[in-house]
Structures are given as C-alpha cells and as structure tokens.
Amino acid sequence: MxxxxxxxxxxxxIFAMxxxxxxxxxxxxxSYVVYSNxxxxxxxxxxTAIAIMGIPFLILEYGVGFTFKDSFSNIVRKIKPKFEIIxxxxxxxxxxxxxxxxVILSWDLVYLLSSFTFSWGTDAAAYFTQTVGGSSNLSNASFLLIPTTICVFLLWIVLWFIAHRNVDKGIGKVSKILIPALFVIMGIIVIYSLTLxxxxxxxSTLLxxxxxxxxxxxxxxAAFAQIIFSLSMGQAIALTYASYLPENSKLIDNVLIVVASNSAFEIFTAFGVFSILGYMSATSGTPMVQLITEGTGLIFIVFPMIFNIMGPIGRILAPLLFLAILFAGITSALGFFEPMLNSTSAKLGWSRKKTATVLAIVGCAFSLILTTxxxxxxxxxIDSFVNEFGILLLIGVQCIIFAWVxxxxxxxxxxxEYSTFKVGRTWTFIIKYLLPVVLIVMWAIGIVTLFSTAKRFEIIIDLIIIVGVFVAAFAFTKIRAHGE
Incomplete structure (x- = not known):
C-alpha cells in the first residue's frame, strides 16, 4: 500500500468529492422528490436537512479522515478494536x-450507443425490458441481456484502469476532466430545455x-433521505478522500464548496428535466402527471420517447444526456469503490494495483450476475435494502463511535486550524445528540416500510446480502493486519 x-x-x-x-x-x-413532496x-x-445534517456530518467525516490519515477500518479499530467488524x-x-x-451505468452506456441511431425505436418501454434492463418476471432470470453484460464488463475495465493508479494520477486526474465536462454538458442541456x-x-408543475x-x-x-443519498453521506467516501489531503487544508471551506456544488447541480438539473417534460406535455397533449416518474422510468423510457418527437435537436440532446449520466456515474462509482480498496489494501498490505485488480474481478463477477x-x-x-437497512443504520452508528466513543x-x-469558517459547540451538539436521533428514527421507519411491502423473493435476496456482508466482515476482522 x-x-x-x-x-x-x-x-x-474538491473535484473528486x-x-x-x-x-x-x-x-x-x-426533481421527482421535489415534485412529489x-x-x-x-x-x-x-x-434545513443540509444545514443540520449534510454539512455537519461531512465536516465530521473530513475531520476523522484528515486527523487519522488511515483507512476507514483501521481508524475504527484504533478507536475501539471491537468495532472493526462494523x-x-x-x-x-x-x-x-x-x-x-x-449495472445501472451499463444500461446508460447501452443507451448512449443507441442514441446515435435511436435504436430504441417507437416503444421505449419494450426496448428497456427486452434488451437492457429486463423485468420483474422471475422466469426471465434464465438468460442474459447481452448488451448490458458486455457494457458491464467494459465499464469494470474502465473503473479498474482509473482506480488502480495513485489517487492523484487516477481519481484526481479523471475527476478534473469529467466534472467540468459534466457541468458544461448539463448546462447546455438545461439552457436549451428552458427555451422549449x-x-x-x-x-410551474415542479415549483x-x-x-x-x-x-x-x-x-x-424525504428531504433528509435525499441529502444522505445525494451527498453519499456516511459511506466512508468523504472520510477516505479526506485522508489523502495535505496538511494545510481548509476542511470546512471544502465541505461548503462540495455541498453548494452538489445542491446547485441537482436544482439546476431539475429545471432541465421538468422543462423537457413540459415540452412533451405541450407537444403530445399528455398530462404532466402521466409523464412524471423517477429513476429508470424517467431516463430510459420517458426521455427516449421525448427525444423521438424532438426532431434533429433530439439527435443532439440524447447523446449529451446519456454522456452526462455516464460521467456523473463513473466519478460516483470511483467514490463507492475507494473505501473497500483503501481498507483492503491497508489490512492485507497489498499494493493499490493488486487490491484494485482483485476487487474489480470480484465486483465484475457479481455485477454480471445482475445482467439477467x-x-x-x-x-x-438490492438498492432499497442496502441504503435503507445497511448504510442508514451504519451512518447512525458512526455518529456514536466518532462523536461519543x-x-x-x-x-x-x-x-x-486553516478553515475560514469555524465550528464549535453547536456543531458538537448536532453530531452528538441531534443526528443520531434523526438517523435512528429514519432507519426504523424505513425498515418497517421495507419489510411490510417486501415479497418473499425480495426478502430472500435481502437475507443473502446481509449474511454475505456479515460473513465477509467477520473474516476481514479476524485476518491479522499487515505488519502486526
């Protein structure tokens, strides 16, 4: 390492964050969360959620990573060895x-390639279910969606190529290129959308x-949940990235820049998304309420339908949108990959290249299973369970470990020390008392909702994940750390 x-x-x-x-x-x-709430x-x-949760918790993560300058697992082990499994x-x-x-990124890559010929045709929903993302019909688990399978493999190679290098030459260099490019592309899309x-x-419908x-x-x-997921809070990403910072860093200033950039981007993008939906409603006579959706339905079904009726400009906007999603996704995927990469490398004493290679092979194999x-x-x-059960609970646990223990x-x-803005008693109170309560309440409500609506197959998948994660966490904890 x-x-x-x-x-x-x-x-x-900052660009990496x-x-x-x-x-x-x-x-x-x-945009869907704003509209529906x-x-x-x-x-x-x-x-309010940004002020009392997003900013304070990111400040905590930066402080922990910068102070210890170590992997997440090593930091927790230094604080209390019994907590390493957490x-x-x-x-x-x-x-x-x-x-x-x-896998989601691979869907986007398929659509990016399809956007040059509009090969999704007139029935965008059928194209998604039959070629790219499949459906909830369990009998379809017996075959692979070949375009998605190929794109997953290619994207893991890209992720490995960036991640196996030193953080500055890999993630740092790529982020300095992709993030400005992402903002420019999205700027073009949104500004044009406002003229439609x-x-x-x-x-008007949005606001x-x-x-x-x-x-x-x-x-x-919903607001607190959006901030957690939007800022990738408590996922050891900010903590890991902050551990690579040089000594004279303005930590709190950096937090404010990242939070402001993230919020500006998603608010700005929401104007573009709803402008395009408004155009579709006005052009096709379809009521707005029938067009508004989120996630895959919005990007892979509604938007291709809109691009189909846009004429020549649709041929330009479609590749730009799917390229923007690809850039946003790659930089986020690098962030998700880094805590495991950093912790495994530190624990086993492997080089960054070796660790990235092994994890990429393991990750790619599991991703390929999800291309049926x-x-x-x-x-x-998996997304619902991991976020609402696993990560949300562990963010609350982190609050207790770092703030109390x-x-x-x-x-x-x-x-x-170097920050323009300072924190003190108010920040400490929020981290120690307010946030743990909010997070545990959110977790409890989320768990009740998750399991009260889950089908048998979904519960089986959830159990497989939790058993797999616990067994692997136990094994990593029991391995003697390199150098001990």
Whole structure:
C-alpha cells in the first residue's frame, strides 16, 4: 500500500468529492422528490436537512479522515478494536453499491450507443425490458441481456484502469476532466430545455408550493433521505478522500464548496428535466402527471420517447444526456469503490494495483450476475435494502463511535486550524445528540416500510446480502493486519 498517497491540491480533492456526490440521484431522482413532496415548499425541509445534517456530518467525516490519515477500518479499530467488524460491514455495503451501480451505468452506456441511431425505436418501454434492463418476471432470470453484460464488463475495465493508479494520477486526474465536462454538458442541456415550448408548464408543475405538506413528517424524512443519498453521506467516501489531503487544508471551506456544488447541480438539473417534460406535455397533449416518474422510468423510457418527437435537436440532446449520466456515474462509482480498496489494501498490505485488480474481478463477477432478464428488478431490491437497512443504520452508528466513543471535540483543532469558517459547540451538539436521533428514527421507519411491502423473493435476496456482508466482515476482522 502507498502510505504517502496524497492529492496534489485541494482542487483535485474538491473535484473528486463533487464527483462522488454528483451522481445518478441528482439527475433522475431529485426533481421527482421535489415534485412529489410539496413542490417549491420542499426547499424549506431540503435546506434545513443540509444545514443540520449534510454539512455537519461531512465536516465530521473530513475531520476523522484528515486527523487519522488511515483507512476507514483501521481508524475504527484504533478507536475501539471491537468495532472493526462494523467498519468492514459499512465498506462491504458500499462495495455492494458499486456492484449494482455499475449495472445501472451499463444500461446508460447501452443507451448512449443507441442514441446515435435511436435504436430504441417507437416503444421505449419494450426496448428497456427486452434488451437492457429486463423485468420483474422471475422466469426471465434464465438468460442474459447481452448488451448490458458486455457494457458491464467494459465499464469494470474502465473503473479498474482509473482506480488502480495513485489517487492523484487516477481519481484526481479523471475527476478534473469529467466534472467540468459534466457541468458544461448539463448546462447546455438545461439552457436549451428552458427555451422549449411548454417549458414553463414543467417548471410551474415542479415549483408550485403546497404549504400544507410541510406539516407532514414524511416530507421532512424525504428531504433528509435525499441529502444522505445525494451527498453519499456516511459511506466512508468523504472520510477516505479526506485522508489523502495535505496538511494545510481548509476542511470546512471544502465541505461548503462540495455541498453548494452538489445542491446547485441537482436544482439546476431539475429545471432541465421538468422543462423537457413540459415540452412533451405541450407537444403530445399528455398530462404532466402521466409523464412524471423517477429513476429508470424517467431516463430510459420517458426521455427516449421525448427525444423521438424532438426532431434533429433530439439527435443532439440524447447523446449529451446519456454522456452526462455516464460521467456523473463513473466519478460516483470511483467514490463507492475507494473505501473497500483503501481498507483492503491497508489490512492485507497489498499494493493499490493488486487490491484494485482483485476487487474489480470480484465486483465484475457479481455485477454480471445482475445482467439477467430480471436485471432492473434485482438492482431495485438490492438498492432499497442496502441504503435503507445497511448504510442508514451504519451512518447512525458512526455518529456514536466518532462523536461519543472517540469524542467529536477532539476533531475541532484540525477542522478549525486553516478553515475560514469555524465550528464549535453547536456543531458538537448536532453530531452528538441531534443526528443520531434523526438517523435512528429514519432507519426504523424505513425498515418497517421495507419489510411490510417486501415479497418473499425480495426478502430472500435481502437475507443473502446481509449474511454475505456479515460473513465477509467477520473474516476481514479476524485476518491479522499487515505488519502486526
């Protein structure tokens, strides 16, 4: 392992962090969350969640990574050896995210290649289920979706090629290219979208406030959930990236830049998404409510339908959109991959190249299993379980370990030394008392919802994941660390 891995500048770190934060959720989830949770009034709980959870927790992660300058598993083991298994469970859950995230990216790559000829045809839904993402019909698990399988393999090679290099020459260099390119491409798409006939219908639909919904606790929970997933909070990504920072870094300033960039991107993108939906509504006469969806339905079914009726400009916007999603996805996938890579390398004493190679082979093998005819169904099951059960619970546990067992106040000198903005008692109170309560309540509500609606097959998949993660975490904990 390269003990002296370090970003060459704060710019490389900021681009890498923005890359990890800005992902598929910003493009295909945020606008739907705003619309379905009170429209314009949603921004009150949204900015509240940023202020009392997003910023404080990222500050904690930066402080921990920067102070210890070690892998996540080693940091937790240094604080209390008995907690090491918890650290391994988290990085393994995040590694599972990498595995299914690469499958979603492969769908996007298939669509990027299809966008040059519009080979999805007139029935975008049929193209997705038959060629790219499959369906929830379990009998389709017996065959592979070949375009998706090929693209998964290619994308894992790309991920390995970037990740096996030193962080600055790999992730840092790629992020400095892809993130500005992503912002430029999305800027072109959104600005053009605002000029489309019917754009004002879409924006009005998005922003019309429903003030009464502010009294619904679910709206507030939705805002907190969006911030957790949007900023990749508590997934050991920020902590790992911060451990590579040079000594004179302005930690709190960097947190504010990353959070502001992430929020600006997803709000800006939401205007573009709803402008295009407004155009479709005005052109086809389809009511907005029938077009509004999130995730795969929005990007891989609704948008191709819209590009089909756009004429020549659709031929330009389609490849740009799928390219933007690819750039956002690759930088996020690198972030998800890094905690497992860093922790495994530190534990086993392997070189970064060897660790990246082994993990990429393992990850690719599991991703390929998710390219059968029930690909999208499997991804949906795993995504819900890993985020709502695993990661959310472990974020709360991290709060307790770092704030209570180690002591949040111990991070204050490192956080404040070079930063323009300072933190103190208020931040410590939020981290120690407010956040653990909010996170545990969110987790409890999420678990009740998850298992009360789950089918037998979905519960079996959930159990396989938790057993696999626990066994692997136990094995990693029992292995004697390199150098001991």
């Amino acid at each position: 390269d003990e002296r891995a370090q970003w060459d500048s704060s710019i490389a770190f 923005v890359g990890a934060a800005v992902g598929l959720g910003n493009i295909w989830r945020f 009170g429209g314009g009034s949603f921004f009150i709980p949204y900015f 650290a391994w469970m988290l990085v393994l859950f995040v590694f599972v995210v990498t595995i299914y995230y690469m 006939p019917g754009a004002e219908i879409g924006i 019309t406030p429903n003030w009464a919904m502010l009294l619904d606790v679910n709206i507030w929970l 005819g029930i690909s999208s169904y499997l991804v949906k099951i 180690y002591g949040a106040e111990h991070f204050l000198p490192a956080l404040n």
